[in-house]
Amino acid sequence: MDMDMMTPRQTLFTLALAFILLAFVVELVRRRRLREEYSWLWVIASVVVVVLVGYPPLLAAIIAASGASKATTTIFMLSITFLAVVSVHMSTKLTENKSKTKRLAQKMALLAARPPAGTQTSDARNVGFAEATEA
């Protein structure tokens, strides 16, 4: 079977990119700009790239299995799939966040409930809260 493996220059360049990504992610986590729970996907991605590029037989096996003819194409395909997974993962986190925000807002509305004009509320604390949230 005739396959275009990566040239040494391509290999070196890809490895460098993978290491930069890894370093960037680790630095973000270290500075607490990125939470650990969201960093593992990116760490895994850079490690996978390093393994694939650093160990050509594995890459060759994947190329053969996917039916691609070029190593670079296979890398691209894997990257795009990975990015799609990350996007969906982000959407689930967004959904979770939105549900929590909604519940928070609703609970707050209940706490800040204002009685109709002309009625006295029995709970003075509630009135204070309503005023505080309006300010």
Added chain:
Amino acid sequence: MQVKTLVVMPAYNEAANIGNTIRKARQANPDVDIAVVDDGSMDDTAAIATQAGATVLPLPINLGYGGALQTGFMYAEANGYDEVVQLDSDGQHEPACINDLLTALRDDGMDIVIGSRFMGTGDYKAPPARAAGMALMRWLTRVTTGKKITDPTSGFQALNRRAICLYASDVYPSDYPDADVLIMVQRAGLRVGEIPVQMYQREAGVSMHSGLIKPIWYMFKMLLSIGLTMLRKPPAVSRSG
């Protein structure tokens, strides 16, 4: 024991209509409490509602119709209300029909009673595109539940304690409850009935279903939502309520 009934009115920038609607509702039934869920209005909606005699639940951020309505159900659940009537703030629903809905809820042993535009009362005329959308919803509700509901899109409904607790829970859709909710509650075993009511065109302001793209997008979302409702297991509902 005295039955506690709450009228829930979600409102977003409805200063022009809400005062009248609340006054008409109180006139129609002085025994009910009224809660206006102020969905982050930028006008005087909240102040007018307070003056007109409603409890105001001020949402700190705009949640949209479904989220606002659900806030009302949470309030009803937390404060021990036995019945809720959903009433739109914009004057489209005739407040006098609240009593008909409640009577049907109590006498017919229903968990949810829908006020229908299409059962003879009133002269509501939907524009052709909206009429087609409503027809599609009607058909989908019928084939999925086997029960004919003439107006599954109606937001004028009365609900008992069982339905209130279900609507306050996380199974309730956050964006816009419609036929998908009716399909869900019937799959859960709740009894849904329908009576004719009077509805009007809006008195002032703009409907949330306006424009060209929005209704198409809405239909798309609703079809998706109904499909997903059918894929999910029906939610568990307590028998006692």
